[in-house]
Amino acid sequence: MNIEISKQSATPLYVQLNEQIRLLIHRGALKPDDAMPTVRTLAVQLKINANTVARVYRDLQRDGLLRLQRGIGTFVAQSVAEQALNQEDYRMIRHKALALIKDCNQAGLRVGELKQLIATLWKEVADEG
Amino acid sequence: MNIEISKQSATPLYVQLNEQIRLLIHRGALKPDDAMPTVRTLAVQLKINANTVARVYRDLQRDGLLRLQRGIGTFVAQSVAEQALNQEDYRMIRHKALALIKDCNQAGLRVGELKQLIATLWKEVADEG
Amino acid sequence: MNIEISKQSATPLYVQLNEQIRLLIHRGALKPDDAMPTVRTLAVQLKINANTVARVYRDLQRDGLLRLQRGIGTFVAQSVAEQALNQEDYRMIRHKALALIKDCNQAGLRVGELKQLIATLWKEVADEG
Amino acid sequence: MNIEISKQSATPLYVQLNEQIRLLIHRGALKPDDAMPTVRTLAVQLKINANTVARVYRDLQRDGLLRLQRGIGTFVAQSVAEQALNQEDYRMIRHKALALIKDCNQAGLRVGELKQLIATLWKEVADEG
DNA sequence: GTGGTCTAGACCACG
DNA sequence: GTGGTCTAGACCACT
Numbered sequence A, B, C, D: 001m002n003i004e005i006s007k008q009s010a011t012p013l014y015v016q017l018n019e020q021i022r023l024l025i026h027r028g029a030l031k032p033d034d035a036m037p038t039v040r041t042l043a044v045q046l047k048i049n050a051n052t053v054a055r056v057y058r059d060l061q062r063d064g065l066l067r068l069q070r071g072i073g074t075f076v077a078q079s080v081a082e083q084a085l086n087q088e089d090y091r092m093i094r095h096k097a098l099a100l101i102k103d104c105n106q107a108g109l110r111v112g113e114l115k116q117l118i119a120t121l122w123k124e125v126a127d128e129g
Numbered sequence E: 001g002t003g004g005t006c007t008a009g010a011c012c013a014c015g
Numbered sequence F: 001g002t003g004g005t006c007t008a009g010a011c012c013a014c015t
Helices: A013-026 A040-045 A052-064 A078-083 A087-107 A111-128 B013-025 B039-046 B050-062 B077-083 B087-107 B112-128 C015-025 C039-047 C050-062 C076-085 C088-107 C111-128 D014-028 D037-046 D051-061 D079-082 D087-107 D111-128
Strands: A066-069 A073-076 B066-069 B073-076 C066-069 C071-074 D066-069 D075-077
Touching: A013 A078, A013 B112, A040 A052, A052 A066, A066 C071, A078 B066, A087 A111, A087 B087, A087 B112, A087 C076, A111 B013, A111 B087, B013 B050, B013 B077, B013 B112, B039 B050, B039 B066, B050 B066, C015 C088, C039 C050, C039 D111, C050 D087, C088 D087, C088 D111, C111 D014, C111 D087, C111 D111, D014 D051, D014 D079, D037 D051, D066 D079, D087 D111
Parallel strands: none
Antiparallel strands: A066 A073, B066 B073, C066 C071, D066 D075
Protein backbone atom coordinates (compact mmCIF):
# COMPACT_ATOMS: atom_id res chain seq x y z
CA MET A 1 0.00 0.00 0.00
CA ASN A 2 3.09 2.17 0.25
CA ILE A 3 1.92 4.68 2.79
CA GLU A 4 4.37 6.17 5.23
CA ILE A 5 3.89 8.51 8.12
CA SER A 6 6.43 10.38 10.15
CA LYS A 7 5.67 10.77 13.82
CA GLN A 8 8.44 13.35 14.13
CA SER A 9 7.03 15.75 11.55
CA ALA A 10 5.38 18.95 12.72
CA THR A 11 2.56 18.09 10.34
CA PRO A 12 -0.21 16.24 12.17
CA LEU A 13 -0.47 12.54 11.44
CA TYR A 14 -3.99 12.83 10.11
CA VAL A 15 -2.93 15.51 7.62
CA GLN A 16 0.01 13.46 6.41
CA LEU A 17 -2.19 10.44 5.91
CA ASN A 18 -4.91 12.47 4.23
CA GLU A 19 -2.52 14.04 1.72
CA GLN A 20 -0.79 10.75 1.09
CA ILE A 21 -4.02 8.99 0.17
CA ARG A 22 -5.17 11.92 -1.94
CA LEU A 23 -1.90 11.73 -3.83
CA LEU A 24 -2.20 7.99 -4.37
CA ILE A 25 -5.67 8.52 -5.76
CA HIS A 26 -4.78 11.47 -7.96
CA ARG A 27 -1.79 9.79 -9.47
CA GLY A 28 -3.86 6.75 -10.25
CA ALA A 29 -2.22 4.33 -7.86
CA LEU A 30 -5.64 3.91 -6.29
CA LYS A 31 -8.50 3.48 -8.72
CA PRO A 32 -12.27 3.75 -8.35
CA ASP A 33 -13.76 0.87 -6.34
CA ASP A 34 -10.38 -0.29 -5.11
CA ALA A 35 -10.66 -1.54 -1.55
CA MET A 36 -8.74 0.46 1.02
CA PRO A 37 -7.12 -1.36 3.92
CA THR A 38 -9.49 -1.58 6.86
CA VAL A 39 -9.24 1.11 9.49
CA ARG A 40 -7.69 -1.25 11.98
CA THR A 41 -5.31 -2.84 9.49
CA LEU A 42 -3.92 0.47 8.36
CA ALA A 43 -3.65 1.64 11.94
CA VAL A 44 -1.54 -1.38 12.82
CA GLN A 45 0.56 -1.03 9.69
CA LEU A 46 1.31 2.64 10.35
CA LYS A 47 1.57 2.07 14.08
CA ILE A 48 -0.94 4.78 14.84
CA ASN A 49 -4.29 4.72 16.54
CA ALA A 50 -7.37 3.43 14.71
CA ASN A 51 -9.28 6.60 15.53
CA THR A 52 -6.75 8.64 13.59
CA VAL A 53 -7.17 6.48 10.52
CA ALA A 54 -10.95 6.58 10.92
CA ARG A 55 -10.87 10.37 11.05
CA VAL A 56 -8.92 10.53 7.80
CA TYR A 57 -11.24 8.09 6.06
CA ARG A 58 -14.22 10.12 7.25
CA ASP A 59 -12.65 13.37 6.00
CA LEU A 60 -11.90 11.83 2.65
CA GLN A 61 -15.42 10.52 2.37
CA ARG A 62 -16.76 14.00 3.06
CA ASP A 63 -14.59 15.25 0.21
CA GLY A 64 -15.91 12.56 -2.09
CA LEU A 65 -12.70 10.58 -2.46
CA LEU A 66 -13.64 7.49 -0.46
CA ARG A 67 -16.82 5.54 0.15
CA LEU A 68 -17.25 4.03 3.63
CA GLN A 69 -19.60 1.09 4.00
CA ARG A 70 -20.38 0.04 7.49
CA GLY A 71 -19.91 -3.65 8.01
CA ILE A 72 -18.18 -4.03 4.66
CA GLY A 73 -15.17 -1.80 4.22
CA THR A 74 -13.80 1.34 2.62
CA PHE A 75 -13.48 1.91 -1.10
CA VAL A 76 -12.17 4.50 -3.50
CA ALA A 77 -15.06 6.57 -4.81
CA GLN A 78 -15.99 6.47 -8.45
CA SER A 79 -16.24 10.22 -8.85
CA VAL A 80 -12.50 10.15 -8.51
CA ALA A 81 -11.87 8.91 -12.02
CA GLU A 82 -12.03 12.39 -13.55
CA GLN A 83 -9.40 13.73 -11.20
CA ALA A 84 -6.70 11.22 -11.99
CA LEU A 85 -3.50 12.51 -13.57
CA ASN A 86 -2.21 10.63 -16.56
CA GLN A 87 0.92 8.65 -15.87
CA GLU A 88 2.97 10.99 -18.03
CA ASP A 89 2.10 14.03 -15.95
CA TYR A 90 2.79 12.33 -12.68
CA ARG A 91 6.11 10.98 -13.83
CA MET A 92 7.15 14.47 -14.91
CA ILE A 93 6.12 16.03 -11.63
CA ARG A 94 7.93 13.38 -9.68
CA HIS A 95 10.99 13.84 -11.82
CA LYS A 96 11.07 17.60 -11.37
CA ALA A 97 10.48 17.28 -7.65
CA LEU A 98 13.39 14.88 -7.35
CA ALA A 99 15.69 17.26 -9.22
CA LEU A 100 14.62 20.12 -7.01
CA ILE A 101 15.23 18.09 -3.89
CA LYS A 102 18.72 17.17 -5.01
CA ASP A 103 19.50 20.82 -5.67
CA CYS A 104 18.30 21.81 -2.23
CA ASN A 105 20.31 19.04 -0.65
CA GLN A 106 23.42 20.20 -2.39
CA ALA A 107 22.74 23.82 -1.52
CA GLY A 108 22.30 22.96 2.13
CA LEU A 109 18.60 23.72 2.39
CA ARG A 110 16.62 21.64 4.87
CA VAL A 111 13.36 19.95 3.91
CA GLY A 112 11.41 22.38 6.09
CA GLU A 113 12.81 25.33 4.22
CA LEU A 114 11.91 23.81 0.89
CA LYS A 115 8.37 23.14 2.06
CA GLN A 116 8.14 26.69 3.31
CA LEU A 117 9.45 28.04 0.01
CA ILE A 118 6.89 26.01 -1.85
CA ALA A 119 4.10 27.21 0.40
CA THR A 120 5.13 30.82 -0.19
CA LEU A 121 5.56 30.48 -3.94
CA TRP A 122 2.31 28.53 -4.24
CA LYS A 123 0.50 31.38 -2.56
CA GLU A 124 2.15 33.92 -4.87
CA VAL A 125 1.14 31.96 -7.94
CA ALA A 126 -2.38 31.56 -6.65
CA ASP A 127 -2.73 35.25 -5.83
CA GLU A 128 -1.45 36.39 -9.18
CA GLY A 129 -3.68 34.05 -11.14
CA MET B 1 10.77 41.95 5.81
CA ASN B 2 8.55 39.81 3.62
CA ILE B 3 7.56 37.16 6.10
CA GLU B 4 4.16 35.55 5.89
CA ILE B 5 2.41 33.14 8.16
CA SER B 6 -0.74 31.16 7.56
CA LYS B 7 -2.98 30.53 10.54
CA GLN B 8 -4.94 27.98 8.50
CA SER B 9 -1.95 25.79 7.77
CA ALA B 10 -1.63 22.56 9.69
CA THR B 11 2.01 23.48 10.24
CA PRO B 12 2.44 25.20 13.62
CA LEU B 13 3.04 28.94 13.48
CA TYR B 14 6.37 28.66 15.21
CA VAL B 15 7.61 26.13 12.67
CA GLN B 16 6.48 28.24 9.74
CA LEU B 17 8.22 31.29 11.15
CA ASN B 18 11.35 29.37 11.98
CA GLU B 19 11.67 27.90 8.50
CA GLN B 20 10.88 31.21 6.88
CA ILE B 21 13.67 33.02 8.71
CA ARG B 22 16.11 30.19 8.06
CA LEU B 23 15.31 30.44 4.37
CA LEU B 24 15.80 34.21 4.33
CA ILE B 25 19.19 33.73 5.96
CA HIS B 26 20.29 30.87 3.75
CA ARG B 27 19.38 32.60 0.55
CA GLY B 28 21.24 35.69 1.64
CA ALA B 29 18.30 38.02 2.09
CA LEU B 30 19.41 38.36 5.69
CA LYS B 31 23.13 38.87 6.14
CA PRO B 32 25.41 38.58 9.17
CA ASP B 33 24.85 41.39 11.65
CA ASP B 34 21.63 42.48 10.04
CA ALA B 35 19.15 43.60 12.67
CA MET B 36 15.99 41.50 13.01
CA PRO B 37 12.73 43.25 13.80
CA THR B 38 11.97 43.32 17.50
CA VAL B 39 9.85 40.52 18.87
CA ARG B 40 6.92 42.85 19.37
CA THR B 41 7.19 44.45 15.96
CA LEU B 42 7.21 41.16 14.18
CA ALA B 43 4.39 39.87 16.35
CA VAL B 44 2.22 42.83 15.43
CA GLN B 45 3.14 42.56 11.78
CA LEU B 46 2.27 38.87 11.63
CA LYS B 47 -0.73 39.28 13.92
CA ILE B 48 0.44 36.57 16.24
CA ASN B 49 1.40 36.50 19.90
CA ALA B 50 4.78 37.87 20.94
CA ASN B 51 5.56 34.71 22.87
CA THR B 52 5.46 32.75 19.66
CA VAL B 53 7.96 35.07 17.97
CA ALA B 54 10.17 35.05 21.05
CA ARG B 55 10.18 31.27 21.03
CA VAL B 56 11.34 31.19 17.43
CA TYR B 57 14.11 33.73 18.05
CA ARG B 58 15.24 31.64 21.01
CA ASP B 59 15.24 28.46 18.93
CA LEU B 60 17.19 30.12 16.16
CA GLN B 61 19.72 31.45 18.63
CA ARG B 62 20.14 27.96 20.02
CA ASP B 63 20.87 26.81 16.46
CA GLY B 64 23.40 29.57 15.97
CA LEU B 65 21.51 31.52 13.35
CA LEU B 66 20.58 34.53 15.45
CA ARG B 67 22.31 36.48 18.20
CA LEU B 68 20.12 37.92 20.94
CA GLN B 69 21.55 40.91 22.77
CA ARG B 70 19.50 41.83 25.76
CA GLY B 71 18.49 45.45 25.78
CA ILE B 72 19.74 46.02 22.26
CA GLY B 73 18.05 43.70 19.84
CA THR B 74 18.35 40.58 17.75
CA PHE B 75 20.88 40.14 14.97
CA VAL B 76 21.78 37.62 12.34
CA ALA B 77 24.80 35.62 13.52
CA GLN B 78 28.10 35.90 11.72
CA SER B 79 28.69 32.17 11.60
CA VAL B 80 25.91 32.18 9.09
CA ALA B 81 28.04 33.50 6.27
CA GLU B 82 29.33 30.07 5.34
CA GLN B 83 25.90 28.63 4.92
CA ALA B 84 24.63 31.21 2.48
CA LEU B 85 23.72 30.06 -1.00
CA ASN B 86 25.10 32.08 -3.84
CA GLN B 87 22.43 34.06 -5.62
CA GLU B 88 22.77 31.89 -8.67
CA ASP B 89 21.83 28.73 -6.76
CA TYR B 90 18.89 30.30 -5.03
CA ARG B 91 17.54 31.74 -8.25
CA MET B 92 17.72 28.33 -9.85
CA ILE B 93 15.98 26.60 -6.98
CA ARG B 94 13.26 29.20 -6.94
CA HIS B 95 12.84 28.88 -10.66
CA LYS B 96 12.54 25.11 -10.56
CA ALA B 97 10.13 25.28 -7.65
CA LEU B 98 7.93 27.70 -9.53
CA ALA B 99 7.86 25.46 -12.58
CA LEU B 100 6.97 22.48 -10.42
CA ILE B 101 4.19 24.40 -8.74
CA LYS B 102 2.69 25.43 -12.04
CA ASP B 103 2.75 21.84 -13.21
CA CYS B 104 0.97 20.70 -10.09
CA ASN B 105 -1.58 23.43 -10.43
CA GLN B 106 -2.32 22.40 -13.95
CA ALA B 107 -2.48 18.74 -12.98
CA GLY B 108 -4.93 19.50 -10.20
CA LEU B 109 -2.68 18.64 -7.29
CA ARG B 110 -3.24 20.58 -4.07
CA VAL B 111 -0.38 22.22 -2.22
CA GLY B 112 -0.66 19.66 0.57
CA GLU B 113 -0.17 16.82 -1.84
CA LEU B 114 2.91 18.43 -3.31
CA LYS B 115 4.37 19.00 0.15
CA GLN B 116 3.65 15.39 1.02
CA LEU B 117 5.26 14.20 -2.20
CA ILE B 118 8.33 16.25 -1.46
CA ALA B 119 8.52 14.93 2.10
CA THR B 120 8.31 11.38 0.79
CA LEU B 121 10.85 11.85 -1.98
CA TRP B 122 13.21 13.74 0.32
CA LYS B 123 13.17 10.80 2.67
CA GLU B 124 13.84 8.39 -0.18
CA VAL B 125 16.79 10.42 -1.39
CA ALA B 126 18.16 10.71 2.12
CA ASP B 127 17.83 6.98 2.76
CA GLU B 128 19.49 5.97 -0.48
CA GLY B 129 22.53 8.14 -0.47
CA MET C 1 -45.09 -1.52 0.48
CA ASN C 2 -43.67 1.97 0.26
CA ILE C 3 -40.90 1.71 2.80
CA GLU C 4 -37.75 3.71 2.35
CA ILE C 5 -34.52 3.70 4.28
CA SER C 6 -31.65 6.14 4.09
CA LYS C 7 -28.18 4.74 4.63
CA GLN C 8 -26.85 8.28 4.95
CA SER C 9 -29.07 9.22 7.86
CA ALA C 10 -27.53 9.37 11.30
CA THR C 11 -30.51 7.39 12.52
CA PRO C 12 -29.70 3.68 12.62
CA LEU C 13 -31.29 1.58 9.91
CA TYR C 14 -33.14 -0.58 12.37
CA VAL C 15 -34.70 2.45 14.03
CA GLN C 16 -35.77 3.93 10.72
CA LEU C 17 -37.38 0.69 9.65
CA ASN C 18 -39.05 0.18 13.01
CA GLU C 19 -40.59 3.64 13.02
CA GLN C 20 -41.63 3.36 9.43
CA ILE C 21 -43.56 0.14 10.00
CA ARG C 22 -45.12 1.49 13.19
CA LEU C 23 -46.32 4.49 11.23
CA LEU C 24 -47.78 2.34 8.46
CA ILE C 25 -49.65 0.37 11.08
CA HIS C 26 -50.88 3.35 13.06
CA ARG C 27 -52.12 5.22 10.06
CA GLY C 28 -54.00 2.15 8.92
CA ALA C 29 -51.99 1.39 5.81
CA LEU C 30 -51.26 -1.96 7.41
CA LYS C 31 -54.27 -3.66 8.98
CA PRO C 32 -54.61 -6.55 11.41
CA ASP C 33 -53.72 -9.91 9.82
CA ASP C 34 -52.13 -8.26 6.80
CA ALA C 35 -49.09 -10.24 5.70
CA MET C 36 -45.75 -8.50 5.96
CA PRO C 37 -43.14 -9.13 3.29
CA THR C 38 -40.73 -11.89 4.24
CA VAL C 39 -37.53 -10.88 5.94
CA ARG C 40 -35.50 -11.69 2.87
CA THR C 41 -37.82 -9.94 0.46
CA LEU C 42 -37.80 -6.76 2.46
CA ALA C 43 -34.04 -6.98 2.91
CA VAL C 44 -33.53 -7.25 -0.82
CA GLN C 45 -35.98 -4.45 -1.52
CA LEU C 46 -34.31 -2.09 0.93
CA LYS C 47 -30.83 -3.29 0.01
CA ILE C 48 -29.91 -4.00 3.60
CA ASN C 49 -28.92 -7.14 5.44
CA ALA C 50 -31.59 -9.67 6.36
CA ASN C 51 -30.42 -9.71 9.97
CA THR C 52 -31.35 -6.08 10.31
CA VAL C 53 -34.88 -6.69 9.05
CA ALA C 54 -35.21 -9.73 11.27
CA ARG C 55 -34.19 -7.69 14.28
CA VAL C 56 -36.88 -5.12 13.55
CA TYR C 57 -39.57 -7.77 13.10
CA ARG C 58 -38.50 -9.31 16.41
CA ASP C 59 -38.63 -5.93 18.16
CA LEU C 60 -42.06 -5.20 16.76
CA GLN C 61 -43.32 -8.59 17.83
CA ARG C 62 -42.04 -7.91 21.32
CA ASP C 63 -44.05 -4.69 21.27
CA GLY C 64 -47.17 -6.51 20.11
CA LEU C 65 -47.40 -4.95 16.68
CA LEU C 66 -46.45 -7.98 14.64
CA ARG C 67 -47.08 -11.69 14.91
CA LEU C 68 -44.33 -14.03 13.72
CA GLN C 69 -45.44 -17.50 12.70
CA ARG C 70 -42.56 -19.80 12.06
CA GLY C 71 -42.70 -21.45 8.71
CA ILE C 72 -45.63 -19.34 7.59
CA GLY C 73 -44.75 -15.68 7.73
CA THR C 74 -45.16 -12.41 9.59
CA PHE C 75 -48.47 -10.70 10.13
CA VAL C 76 -49.80 -7.51 11.59
CA ALA C 77 -51.17 -8.21 15.07
CA GLN C 78 -54.87 -7.89 15.76
CA SER C 79 -54.37 -5.94 18.96
CA VAL C 80 -53.29 -3.17 16.70
CA ALA C 81 -56.78 -2.26 15.63
CA GLU C 82 -57.37 -0.04 18.65
CA GLN C 83 -54.32 2.06 17.96
CA ALA C 84 -55.19 2.94 14.40
CA LEU C 85 -55.80 6.58 13.60
CA ASN C 86 -58.86 7.34 11.59
CA GLN C 87 -58.09 8.43 8.08
CA GLU C 88 -59.24 11.95 8.85
CA ASP C 89 -56.66 12.39 11.62
CA TYR C 90 -53.83 11.02 9.58
CA ARG C 91 -54.66 13.14 6.59
CA MET C 92 -54.64 16.24 8.79
CA ILE C 93 -51.30 15.37 10.37
CA ARG C 94 -49.78 14.70 7.02
CA HIS C 95 -51.16 17.93 5.68
CA LYS C 96 -49.79 19.99 8.56
CA ALA C 97 -46.44 18.28 8.34
CA LEU C 98 -46.21 19.06 4.66
CA ALA C 99 -46.99 22.70 5.26
CA LEU C 100 -44.38 22.87 7.99
CA ILE C 101 -41.79 21.28 5.76
CA LYS C 102 -42.45 23.75 2.99
CA ASP C 103 -42.05 26.62 5.42
CA CYS C 104 -38.75 25.26 6.64
CA ASN C 105 -37.57 24.75 3.11
CA GLN C 106 -38.37 28.32 2.25
CA ALA C 107 -36.75 29.58 5.43
CA GLY C 108 -33.56 27.67 4.68
CA LEU C 109 -33.79 25.18 7.54
CA ARG C 110 -32.31 21.76 6.93
CA VAL C 111 -34.22 18.59 7.71
CA GLY C 112 -31.93 17.85 10.63
CA GLU C 113 -32.72 21.17 12.22
CA LEU C 114 -36.43 20.58 11.88
CA LYS C 115 -36.12 17.13 13.43
CA GLN C 116 -34.11 18.62 16.26
CA LEU C 117 -36.68 21.36 16.79
CA ILE C 118 -39.43 18.77 16.93
CA ALA C 119 -37.48 16.64 19.38
CA THR C 120 -36.97 19.66 21.61
CA LEU C 121 -40.55 20.89 21.43
CA TRP C 122 -41.92 17.38 21.93
CA LYS C 123 -39.93 17.12 25.13
CA GLU C 124 -41.21 20.50 26.29
CA VAL C 125 -44.81 19.52 25.64
CA ALA C 126 -44.33 16.21 27.42
CA ASP C 127 -42.70 17.86 30.43
CA GLU C 128 -45.37 20.52 30.80
CA GLY C 129 -48.50 18.47 30.63
CA MET D 1 -27.31 28.88 26.26
CA ASN D 2 -30.34 26.60 26.17
CA ILE D 3 -28.82 23.56 24.57
CA GLU D 4 -30.08 20.11 25.48
CA ILE D 5 -28.93 16.71 24.48
CA SER D 6 -30.56 13.36 25.00
CA LYS D 7 -28.27 10.47 25.69
CA GLN D 8 -31.13 8.04 25.10
CA SER D 9 -31.88 9.16 21.56
CA ALA D 10 -30.83 6.95 18.67
CA THR D 11 -29.43 10.10 17.09
CA PRO D 12 -25.71 10.43 17.89
CA LEU D 13 -24.82 13.10 20.43
CA TYR D 14 -22.66 14.98 17.98
CA VAL D 15 -25.49 15.19 15.46
CA GLN D 16 -27.93 16.43 18.05
CA LEU D 17 -25.52 19.10 19.19
CA ASN D 18 -24.66 20.09 15.64
CA GLU D 19 -28.28 20.53 14.63
CA GLN D 20 -29.10 22.35 17.83
CA ILE D 21 -26.39 24.93 17.30
CA ARG D 22 -27.30 25.33 13.63
CA LEU D 23 -30.86 26.01 14.67
CA LEU D 24 -29.82 28.56 17.29
CA ILE D 25 -27.79 30.35 14.65
CA HIS D 26 -30.42 30.22 11.95
CA ARG D 27 -33.16 31.49 14.16
CA GLY D 28 -30.97 34.35 15.28
CA ALA D 29 -30.49 33.33 18.89
CA LEU D 30 -26.76 33.27 18.13
CA LYS D 31 -25.47 36.23 16.17
CA PRO D 32 -22.24 36.84 14.25
CA ASP D 33 -19.23 37.24 16.54
CA ASP D 34 -21.09 35.96 19.56
CA ALA D 35 -18.78 33.92 21.75
CA MET D 36 -19.68 30.26 22.06
CA PRO D 37 -19.09 28.51 25.36
CA THR D 38 -15.63 26.97 25.47
CA VAL D 39 -15.32 23.35 24.45
CA ARG D 40 -14.72 22.24 28.01
CA THR D 41 -17.46 24.40 29.49
CA LEU D 42 -20.10 23.10 27.12
CA ALA D 43 -18.89 19.54 27.67
CA VAL D 44 -19.37 19.93 31.42
CA GLN D 45 -22.73 21.60 30.99
CA LEU D 46 -24.06 18.87 28.71
CA LYS D 47 -22.29 16.15 30.67
CA ILE D 48 -20.61 14.80 27.59
CA ASN D 49 -16.98 14.41 26.63
CA ALA D 50 -14.98 17.42 25.47
CA ASN D 51 -13.88 15.57 22.33
CA THR D 52 -17.49 15.28 21.25
CA VAL D 53 -18.03 19.02 21.60
CA ALA D 54 -14.75 19.71 19.82
CA ARG D 55 -15.81 17.53 16.93
CA VAL D 56 -19.05 19.44 16.54
CA TYR D 57 -17.29 22.81 16.68
CA ARG D 58 -14.83 21.59 14.08
CA ASP D 59 -17.62 20.36 11.81
CA LEU D 60 -19.47 23.64 12.14
CA GLN D 61 -16.32 25.56 11.36
CA ARG D 62 -15.85 23.50 8.22
CA ASP D 63 -19.38 24.45 7.22
CA GLY D 64 -18.67 28.11 7.84
CA LEU D 65 -20.94 28.59 10.84
CA LEU D 66 -18.31 28.95 13.56
CA ARG D 67 -14.84 30.43 13.79
CA LEU D 68 -12.36 28.62 16.05
CA GLN D 69 -9.42 30.59 17.38
CA ARG D 70 -6.77 28.62 19.11
CA GLY D 71 -5.87 30.10 22.44
CA ILE D 72 -8.82 32.47 22.32
CA GLY D 73 -12.14 30.75 21.89
CA THR D 74 -14.96 29.93 19.50
CA PHE D 75 -17.19 32.48 17.81
CA VAL D 76 -20.17 32.56 15.51
CA ALA D 77 -19.00 33.29 11.98
CA GLN D 78 -20.00 36.50 10.26
CA SER D 79 -21.01 34.83 7.03
CA VAL D 80 -23.93 33.55 9.02
CA ALA D 81 -25.82 36.82 8.99
CA GLU D 82 -27.39 36.15 5.61
CA GLN D 83 -28.80 32.83 6.70
CA ALA D 84 -30.71 34.09 9.70
CA LEU D 85 -34.48 33.73 9.66
CA ASN D 86 -36.47 36.75 10.65
CA GLN D 87 -38.19 36.39 13.97
CA GLU D 88 -41.58 36.26 12.33
CA ASP D 89 -40.69 33.21 10.25
CA TYR D 90 -39.20 31.36 13.16
CA ARG D 91 -42.16 32.05 15.40
CA MET D 92 -44.49 30.74 12.75
CA ILE D 93 -42.48 27.58 12.22
CA ARG D 94 -42.30 26.95 15.92
CA HIS D 95 -46.01 27.53 16.24
CA LYS D 96 -46.89 25.13 13.47
CA ALA D 97 -44.51 22.53 14.83
CA LEU D 98 -46.12 22.76 18.25
CA ALA D 99 -49.58 22.31 16.79
CA LEU D 100 -48.41 19.30 14.83
CA ILE D 101 -46.84 17.77 17.90
CA LYS D 102 -50.03 18.15 19.88
CA ASP D 103 -52.01 16.49 17.13
CA CYS D 104 -49.61 13.57 17.04
CA ASN D 105 -49.75 13.27 20.79
CA GLN D 106 -53.49 13.11 20.72
CA ALA D 107 -53.50 10.65 17.87
CA GLY D 108 -51.11 8.37 19.71
CA LEU D 109 -48.13 8.79 17.41
CA ARG D 110 -44.71 8.53 19.03
CA VAL D 111 -42.00 11.11 18.42
CA GLY D 112 -40.00 8.63 16.38
CA GLU D 113 -42.90 8.09 14.03
CA LEU D 114 -43.35 11.80 13.55
CA LYS D 115 -39.67 12.25 12.80
CA GLN D 116 -39.87 9.39 10.33
CA LEU D 117 -42.92 10.90 8.69
CA ILE D 118 -41.13 14.20 8.35
CA ALA D 119 -38.06 12.55 6.89
CA THR D 120 -40.21 10.77 4.33
CA LEU D 121 -42.28 13.79 3.39
CA TRP D 122 -39.20 16.01 3.25
CA LYS D 123 -37.66 13.64 0.74
CA GLU D 124 -40.86 13.63 -1.32
CA VAL D 125 -40.98 17.41 -1.40
CA ALA D 126 -37.31 17.60 -2.32
CA ASP D 127 -37.66 15.04 -5.11
CA GLU D 128 -40.70 16.74 -6.64
CA GLY D 129 -39.12 20.13 -6.65
C1' DG E 1 -14.92 -8.41 11.46
C1' DT E 2 -16.21 -3.67 9.39
C1' DG E 3 -17.07 1.17 10.24
C1' DG E 4 -19.08 4.60 14.02
C1' DT E 5 -19.61 6.81 18.46
C1' DC E 6 -18.09 7.98 22.85
C1' DT E 7 -15.09 8.34 26.87
C1' DA E 8 -11.01 9.56 29.67
C1' DG E 9 -6.94 11.43 29.76
C1' DA E 10 -2.20 12.96 28.08
C1' DC E 11 0.37 16.38 25.76
C1' DC E 12 0.97 20.34 22.47
C1' DA E 13 0.42 25.14 20.33
C1' DC E 14 -1.15 29.55 21.18
C1' DG E 15 -2.50 33.89 23.81
C1' DG F 1 -7.02 28.73 29.87
C1' DT F 2 -8.30 27.91 24.76
C1' DG F 3 -8.49 24.90 20.85
C1' DG F 4 -5.94 20.61 18.55
C1' DT F 5 -3.96 16.03 18.21
C1' DC F 6 -3.40 11.50 19.64
C1' DT F 7 -4.03 7.29 22.34
C1' DA F 8 -6.36 3.28 24.42
C1' DG F 9 -10.21 1.05 24.97
C1' DA F 10 -15.38 0.23 25.40
C1' DC F 11 -19.61 -0.53 23.12
C1' DC F 12 -22.80 -0.25 19.05
C1' DA F 13 -24.69 -0.98 14.16
C1' DC F 14 -24.26 -3.63 10.24
C1' DT F 15 -22.77 -7.52 6.95
